[in-house]
Amino acid sequence: MAARSHRRGAFGGRGRRAGLAAGAATVALGTAAAVPTLASGSEPVPVSLAQPVGRVTYDLGDQAFVPGAPYEGKSELAAVVHYPTASGTQKIAPGRHPLIVVQHGLWATCADRPAQSGLKKAEKARAAAEKAGDKAEEARQQKIVEKMNARLWAWPCRPGVAPLPSASGYDYLAKKLARQGFVVVSMGANGINATSGGQAPAVYEARARLIDRHLGMWSQLAADKGPLKSKLKDARTGRPSNVSFAGRVDLDRVGTLGHSMGGGGVMQHVSDKRHGHWPKGVRVRAALGLAPTATWDNEPVTKVPLAVLWGTCDQVNTGEYVKWNKGRNKAPLHGITLTGGNHNYFNTQWSPSSRQVAGADDAVSGKRRGHCVSQDGRNEEHRALDETAERRIAAGYTVAFFRRYVRGDASQDALLRGEKELPGVERGVVDVEFVKPQ
Secondary structure (H helix, E strand, O other), X not given: OOOOOOOOOOOOOOOOEEEEOOOOOOOOOOOOOOOOOOOOOOOOOOOOOOOOEEEEEEEOOOOOEOOOOOOOOOEOOEEEEEEEEOOOOOOEOOOOEEEEEEEOOOOOOEOOHHHHHHHHHHHHHHHHHHHHOOHHHXXXXXXXXXXXXXXXXXXXXXXXXXXXXXXXXXXXXXHHHHHOOOEEEEEOOHHHHHHHOOOOOHHHHHHHHHHHHHHHHHHHHHOOOOOOOOOOEEOOOOXXXXXXXXXXXXXXXXXXXXXXXXXXXXXXXXXXXXXXXXOOOOOEEEEEEEOOOOOOOOOOOOOOOEEEEEEOOOOOOOOOHHHHHOOOOOOOEEEEEEOOOXXXXXXXXXXXXXXXXXXXXXXOEOOOOOEEEOOOOOOEEEOOOOHHHHHHHHHHHHHHHHHHHOOOOHHHHHHHOOOXXXXXXXXXXXXXXXXXXX
């Protein structure tokens, strides 16, 4: 169900490789030493892997966001928020914290299990009818397929059917980032998914505008005003939360992260031509795409540090952002390739172990056992990574990247340049390409 594209591509000019060792412990994500402040007036925030994390949500309505022309459709203004807490409380930890905003990609929008069951049954019956040459029955089953798909991709969802929580699929990343002193906002984009059909370029402009809307609301919340001030809820109980972010969020230090078409939206948002659209007082310091789909070749991202992380079993177009921007980049570029990694594993809600509606292993099995078909269909790649391993590596590089370019912590430069591996890993899986600013 993720967006497909005619474009194909991978990174060239590899650096050192690093692979996850079997049974390796969770990777070390850096220490609190030497965390310089980038913005004047910003207070350094102590960092600890044991930093307790709070979690709140907000939802201003299923159709509260109207992207505007040329995009048609409405979407939600909703998000799940992770933040570092003061010990023993749900209050945000002292200091001003940099902000990371996250956007998920194109996926089913409603967790409608009966529709999923009906879809599978109708697809099986349609295939049988086609094999038997029964055109009438094939057409009848096709209508059922379309009806069930419409329910899975509806917005808002039918009464009694919960939205599929794609935004929560990156909680594993958000928790690690929050423990490092970041406030992390993972936004919903189900409405855009239901009404876009995945059509570029309008969908990427809509996604970029959605990012700006959330950033604008957080700029207001940091000043103790705006629509979010009374809308935060405790994620565990659903009751109103009294946590205050006033004076605690640094909008001059922002990072953006997107997966799949959310990655394309992030690339659009930080493209050189869109910096003037960012809300007043907001400065995006770095952007990372997890298996991002492509916008178009002539949308350069040359002024903001950029990383693209993807897997070789990924059947969704990741774009060639490093290649497109190489040679004209004024900021560092990082291409991180996971041999055997796939598309869905970056989002826990999309992965088969979640048993969530539509959850699936989207890699195409190769002829050899334990291998997958490469994106261009020409080769087979060893499936070296399961869900846990892929996310562990993704988390290690993601945290190192945002620490480096949002917080100014250079302690992980060797990792980001491919000069060393994550602790507890061996060579053979992770390929790092680093392009210095020109």
